[in-house]
Amino acid sequence: MFQKPSFFKPIHTTHISLMEAVLVAMSTKEDDLCSLTTDKLSYDLTTMTSDVEIVTSGNRRIPAHSGVLAAASPVLMNIIKKPVKRYRGCGSKRVIKILGVPCDAVSVFIEFLYSSSLTEDEMERYGIHLLALSHVYMVPELKQRCSKGVVQRLTTENVVDVLQLARLCDAPDVCLRSMRLIHSQFKNVEATEGWKFLQEHDPFLELDVLQFIDDAESRKKRRRRHRKEQDLYMQLSEAMECIEHICTQGCTLVGPSNVVGNNNNKSTMVAEKSKPCKAFSTCYGLQLLIRHFAVCKKRSNDKGCLRCKRMLQLFRLHSSVCDQPETCRVPLCRQFKKRGEQDKKMGADTKWKLLVTRVVTAKAMSSLCQSKKNKCEEEAEHLIKTKELARFVD
The missing domain is CATH 3.30.710.10 (Potassium Channel Kv1.1; Chain A)
Structure with a gap:
């Protein structure tokens, strides 16, 4: 040698x-x-x-x-x-x-x-x-x-041989890429002669490969679960914005319109036109829940109404993230705020605290991303105008 x-x-x-x-x-x-x-x-x-x-x-x-x-x-x-x-x-x-x-x-x-x-x-x-x-x-x-x-x-044919030699030659980058290739194409690698040789002569390396594959799958599941949770928090953050939008400004497509009276003080009302809501699907669903909550008769029953309970949870969540309860026009905001202060003295629910924190974080991240997006759009528009002006001057 x-x-x-x-x-x-x-x-x-x-x-x-x-x-x-x-x-x-x-x-x-x-x-x-x-x-x-x-x-x-x-x-x-x-x-x-x-x-x-x-x-x-x-x-x-x-x-x-x-x-x-x-x-x-x-x-x-x-x-x-x-x-x-x-x-x-x-x-x-x-x-x-x-x-x-x-x-x-x-x-x-x-x-x-x-x-x-x-x-x-x-x-x-x-x-x-x-x-x-x-x-x-x-x-x-x-x-x-x-x-x-x-x-x-x-390739799938030489990856096992390369992995064996890379470990002996202290090449961690080659080992990592080889492990990833084996993980992504394990069925094809398992049928090669190199894998059969590995099973017979180096069971410890085989165990390391299988452990790497198991860890990779676990990380993938955790990332998928984390992504779903983040999507849920973003949806709740969007719902909080829509609730404020509906209860303060209204939505001309799905909610009560802003109403303007005429000069003759007649009962005739004219709907003020505005731009469509950006989150139409979320806003429309919340509007239906609010209308149902206002007229539902099962809410006072012992069993209660599932849709009303969901609306109450959204009102409570809004109250937890709202920083202006005295001037807020969202229903039950001040009541839930006072109740939340009492719960703090008695010891609030840890899970609910965690939910509120993550919704607030998602709202902040959404605002940051939106500001960056608006800035990029403004820079792009400015660049386009500059080019058009330069073309006009030429």
């Missing part, structure tokens, strides 16, 4: 075998052909006398320079500082073995140490192997680029 210096944090033996198994499973038959191909390194320093030879799995020997390798990788620097071991046929050159990955991937790795360049085709073919090499030999720039490249090329 990879040659590791003494100061480099060792990887556990089982992890090394697992990393090598993943790399071998993902590599093609390039190792069989690498001894027949020629080196493709294009950096100019190869014209100088090299003092290091990199030996790959296919027994390919890549010439390199100790100064360049030591400057690019602290792990290689530590290897180079060790005493030279003589090998037959190598002369006085130092030999560094990089095994366990395709020899072409090693060539690309060495070329990156010289030129810091990596093509898309090289990333497509050797990205997973370069990620392992960049981790073992501590090349952070290459590791960052490989992490992005590997994430962009994740």
Whole structure:
């Protein structure tokens, strides 16, 4: 496998075998052909006398320079500082073995140490192997680029292998994206050979994946429930505004119109026209409830009326959020306000307090969003007028 210096944090033996198994499973038959191909390194320093030879799995020997390798990788620097071991046929050159990955991937790795360049085709073919090499030999720039490249090329077929290697290579971003892909396409991933290998050889990682999926589903349910609650609070906030609108101004579409008398003091009344209500559906429903509440005869019975009880709750909620009870024209506002003061002395209901707080918060957020929306609309209108004026001047 990879040659590791003494100061480099060792990887556990089982992890090394697992990393090598993943790399071998993902590599093609390039190792069989690498001894027949020629080196493709294009950096100019190869014209100088090299003092290091990199030996790959296919027994390919890549010439390199100790100064360049030591400057690019602290792990290689530590290897180079060790005493030279003589090998037959190598002369006085130092030999560094990089095994366990395709020899072409090693060539690309060495070329990156010289030129810091990596093509898309090289990333497509050797990205997973370069990620392992960049981790073992501590090349952070290459590791960052490989992490992005590997994430962009994740599929249901290779995601389990990438996840295993990413955990060994300490690449949390790759792990997270792999987990998310497994969660979103678990049925397809479950049918792959990689998942079956994971179940047989790494049950702890399988447990982590299943726990991640369970947590993700729980978070999704909580977000959905929270969204429904926020929608409910926004609807109640809108209902409070509509109640004030109906009881103070009236609504020309569904409620009593503002009435103006003529100069002759006759009984003839003229409805004042105004713009349609913005929250028509909510306003219309509340208007019907108010009309029913005014004429309902079951309200005084023992069983009571469900619609009247709902209207009373809305009146009570309005009274809890109203800050001007003395001048408010909403029915029962002052009565509920006095009753609320008595409940405070006796200890008010905690759930009702929480409901009032959240409705007030929703009302404030709605006002803030509306003000931002109006500001954006004003800026857009100003920009349009400016452009029209500039066009007219030209």
